[in-house]
Amino acid sequence: MRWQHPSPHLTRLDAFRRQVNQKYKTQLQTYDDLHKWSVDELEDFCRELWAFCGVVYTKPPTKVAIGMEKMWPRPEWFPDARLNYTENVLSTGLSAHPDAIAVSACREGGTEWQHLSWGELRARIELWVSALRAAGIGKGDRIATVTTNSIDSVLLLLAAGCIGAIFSSTSPDLGIQGIVERYMQIQPKIIFCDSEVLYNGKFLDLRSKLSAALKTLRERSDTVEKVVVLSGRTWNDSMVISSARFLDVKPVPLQFEQVGFDYPIYILFSSGTTGAPKCICHAGGGALLQQKKEFILNSDMNLDSVYYQYTTTGWMMWNYLVGSLSVGSRIVLYDGSPLYPSPMTQLQILEEQGVTHWGTSPNFLANLKQNFTNGTRPTLETLHLIRCAGAPLSLEICDWLYKVIPTRIGLFNGSGGTDLVSGIVDCNVLQPFELGQISRPQLGMKVEIWNSLGQRIEDPGVEGDLVITRPFFSMPITFWGAGGTEKYRLAYFDHFEGFWWHGDFIRRQQNGSYEILGRSDGVLNPRGVRFGTAELYSVLDKFPQIADYIAVGQRRPEDHDEQVLLFLKMKSGRLDKGLIMSIRNSIRQSLSARHVPALIEQVDDIPYTLNGKRVENIVKDISHDGAELGHLEDGETILKVLYLSIDPAMRGWLDNDRSYLAPVEVGDVMRGQGIAVVEKSRSETFPRGSFVLANTGWREVAKLHESALQAVRVSHNIQLTDWMGVLGYTGMSAYFGLTDIGKVGAGDLVVITGAAGATGSIAGQIAKLKGATVVGIAGSDEKCSWLVSELGFDIALNYKAPNFKHEFTIATENLIDVFYDNVGGEILDFALTRAKQHARFVMCGAVSQHNALEPYGLKNYLKIVRLRVRMEGFIVLDYANRFDEARLQLSEWLKDGKIKSQQTIVKGGLLGAEQALLGLYEGRKLLVEVSEYEGLSDLP
Known part of the structure; x- marks a missing residue:
């Protein structure tokens, strides 16, 4: 079934399109035109x-x-603007209809309704702000809540925004550990909580849990000064007071603290996949503008809209719901289970409250389908749009839903997340779309689908990773806490260096719409609630009967949602029903009901890598399709070698001479570095399809442990083969030889021999970037011309020219500071006569001596003493623990076009290696293409 807005020309999105056309003299006719612009x-x-x-x-x-101009480091948005988040949230509604209802709230089953007008909302915020200021809370302080989806929670967020405090919330169903892990990181000054909640028809007393969480927080941090109980009873603690006592202050006229666009408004939390949840800090301006864009343009919301989103305060959709007040619409809050007493209650709320925009999840719709009462087709006269979030929406659910609701209602499915507190791909009111699919990327979101090579997938129907390639203003500011910036970079910009990797597996259809296939990372995602295995494991550690464990997500083709499978290895005996019940209860109490696995089973053993990591991805693969792993030990991989690097060092490895490595014996596999793709894997770090750099040797297939592999990533201006050039041994040799031994600096005169070769050409470019004057020595006029015109060398000399020594003397008139030598022999000897006092001679290689019958003896060696010359050889492998440092800098230069890469690919597989060796001394970086691979010819 295809859905289309009945009057797209009357929507605010179309008004925006027309405004753009008028101002910029464009001819944008469709949503696709507008998005491209x-x-x-x-x-x-x-x-x-x-x-x-x-x-x-x-x-x-x-x-x-x-x-x-680039995504990382994060841009600074609207840098000189000053505004206030809360003022913006209130402004439209207050000015347009101050007496109209702004917020409606009810308890479970649609009972105990409360309503606040816009004027009342402002007055209540004023009281909360006055109380916060009286308690010493001000700009930059963190305000934490463990509260239900209530009016007071909304008031706290908006009051925090007024004064420049930073808000954070968790749901009361979170366990002690979950609360502590989150709030000990952000160190709040004040905590608000509900000590009694209603869920599934029962009142739950949370005082013991909250008291225990507060005790642990106090033991680990001394920042909490006060705890305020909003609903329920207090407990015996001098720090704990009731909200009535807290609010017993004289209201002070409301003032909105003016802050920058990028000033924080709230901290949301990641899933905690590899430990404590990450604290994602969002800018008030970024969240505000991104969300207003979606409400106004995508959803066509206005002053008459009523938005009801079922959510808890622990999900980003709660922050999103509050943000919709900024367009002057009314919001509806629901506290409790959406399934009690029946899912049908939710439809009654839609009709009774005149909801125009309903936010729900595929999981709830599946429950509604199972419990739907035939013959009770709702009219839903006011409802315009249903928004589904949290998981992909199946066509089966879509088909059923349109049998019981009017077909004029739009059923939108999208994908976004906590990471940006908004959406990325979504439906909209201009673009018709097929039900179950996601129409288009949102405006301003440059969405692409990439394969594991970092190549854009253009063909429809091909799955890949969702990647964002241009900045957007709701990018988080940082991850709160020590090391937050690096955690931020690793979370989004490390997978495809410099570009936002979102972790969704996606494909584009022939009609241009999108389909989310699930998560491409290891995050568990049952019922749209993301969390990591580390949270489960910390609870299981408390059970002495359990020896080990592993948890994975499973979603089969017939499943509406992902479910969590938990496998346990027992210390002795069998896993019985009593223990399973105890585990379920403990997870529910420590974390939440959403964390409880669908299946808990006993197994004989748990797979690990040799460096101690559980191999979750392999268990997940088995749970999906029973894939065979072959005869591999934990941590081992089977590699298909794609390229081999041909390096001068290979000649030295054949000599039976005392050296840093034993010679390659006759009959052994020739030593060599290769780029390969993982064909089979029992490595969590390197799953099948990963591209790696390794010492594979001269062979087509290699079996290596994960500890011997280096992950290879491709991004803008960085080719796959650069990992054996600028980012490989040649680049490492150039970088560390010049910076660590040569200590090159601005104003130095640097001479490079073998300058047109793989290492020399990179060394010369690095020296230029460091501010040096660079003289290159090569073996032909053509190479010399290339060094100057293409690579930016200041001077290039042909050592075969008859007047070479004269030209060399002129070029080194100011004497040599750094001599980077790849050749040795007579040129090295003569260079000593041109050395400056304390010159640094970096001995990288001596290709002139590889096949010499007798080595060339230095005649000018006394210059080393008299001029205090430091001459030092080095082996690049000695710097292996610093390769990441060099690659970070070199990759930046590559991406910025400041270093140029030169490579020659030799075809013919291993048989082509002989021809490649013949070209070793011709001044080229040589790679042998060993194996063909689908898409290899399309590498950037």
């Missing part, structure tokens, strides 16, 4: 969005961003 002309789009959405400010922006 929004990402191609990102600055203009951001300016128009700011104006169209009516952002309230005290100081207008004069520029959109600083540093928006």
Whole structure:
């Protein structure tokens, strides 16, 4: 079934399109036209969005961003603007209809309704702000909550925004450990909580849990000064007071603290896959503008809209729901189980409250389908759109739903996340779409699908990773806490260096719409709630009967949602029903009901890598399709070698001479570095399809342990083969030889021999980047011309020219500071006569001596003493523990086009290696293509 808005020309999205056409003299006719303009002309789009959405400010922006030419480091958005998040949330509704209802809230089953008008909302915020200020809470302080989806929770967020405090929330169903892990990282000054909640028809007393969590927080941090109980009873603790006592202050006129666009508004939490949850800090301006864009343009919300989203305060959709107040719409809050007393209650709320926009999940719709009462087709006269979030929406659910609700209602499915507190791909009111699919990327979001090589997938129907390739203003500011910036980079910009990897597995259909296939990382995602295995494992550690464990997510083709499978190895005996019940209860109490596995089974053993990591991805593969792993030990991989590097060092490895490595014996596999793809794997770190760099040797297939592998990533201006050039041994030799031994600096005179070769050409470019004057020595006029015109050398000399020594003397008139030598012999000897006092001679190689019958003896060796010359040889493998440091800098230079890469690919597989060796001394970086691989010819 295909859905289309009945009057797209009357939508605010179409009004925005027309405004852009009028101002910029464009001819944008479709949503696709508008989207292309929004990402191609990102600055203009951001300016128009700011104006169209009516952002309230005290100081207008004069520029959109600083540093928006790349995604990382994060750009600084609207750097000189000053505004306030809460003021923007209240402004539209207060000015348009101050007496209209702004917030409606009920308890489980649609009972105990409360309503606040816009005027009342402002007055209540004023009281909360006054109380916060009286308690000493101010700009930059963290305010934490363990509260239900209530009016008081909304008031706290908006009051925090007023004064520049930073808000964070968790749901009361979170366990002690979950609360402590989150809040000990952000160190709140004050905590608000509900000590009694209603869920599934029962009142639950949370005082003992909250008391235990507070005790642990106090033991680990001394920042918490006060705990305020919003609903329920207090307990015997001098720090704990009731909300009535806290609010017993004289209201002070409301003032909105003016802050920058990128100033924090709230901290949300990641799933905790590899330990404590990461603290994702969001900018008030970024969240505000991104969400207003979605409400106004995608959902066509306005002053008459009523938005009901079922959520808890622990899900980003709660923050999103509060943000919808900024368009002047009314929001509906629900506290309790959406299934009690029946899922049908949710439909009653839609009708009774006149909801126009309903936010739900595929999991709830599946429950509704199972419990739907035939013959009770709801009219839903006011409902315009249903928004599904948290998991992919199946066509089966879509088909059923349109049998029981009016077909005029749009059923939107999208994908976004906590990471950006908004969406990435979504449906919209201009673009018709097939049900079950996601229509298009949101405006301003440059979405691409990449394969594991970092190549863009153009063909429809091909799965890959969802990648964002241009900055967007709701990128997090940082991850709160020590090391937060690096955690942030690793989370999104390490997988495809410099580009946002979102972790969704996605494909584009022939009609241009999208389909989310699930998570491409290891995060568990049952019922749309993301969390990591580390949270489960910490609870299981408390059971002395359990020897080991592993948890994975499973979603089969027939499943509506992912479920968690937990496998346990017992110390002795069998896993019985009583212990299973105890485990389930403990996980529910320590974490939440959503963390409880669907299946708990006993197994004989748990797979590990040799460095101590559980191999979760392999167990997940077995749970999906029973894939065979072959005869591999934990941590081992089977590699298909794609390229081999041909290096001068290979000649030395054949000599039976005392050296840093034993010679390659007759009959042994020739030593060599290769780029390979993982064909089979029992490694968590390197699953099948990973591209790696390794010492594979001269062979087509290699079996290596994960500890011997280096992950290879491709990004802008970085080719796969660069990992054996600029980012390989040649680049490492150039980098450490010049920087660590040569200590090259600005103003130095640097001479490079073998300058047109793989290492010399990189060394010369690095020296130039360090501010040196560079003289290159090569073996032909053509190579010399290339060094100067293409690589930027200052001077290049042909050592075969008859007047070479004369030209060399002129070129080194100011004497040599650094001599980087790849050749040795007579040129090295003569260079000593041109050395400056304390010159550094970096001995990388001596290709002139490899086949010499007698080695060349230095005649000018006394210059070393008299001029205090330091001459030092080095082996690049000695720097292996610093390769990442070099690759970080070299990759930046590569991406920025500051270093040029030169490589020659020799075809013919291993048989082509002989021809490649013949070209070893011709001044080229040689690679042998060993194996063909699908898509290899399309590498960047």
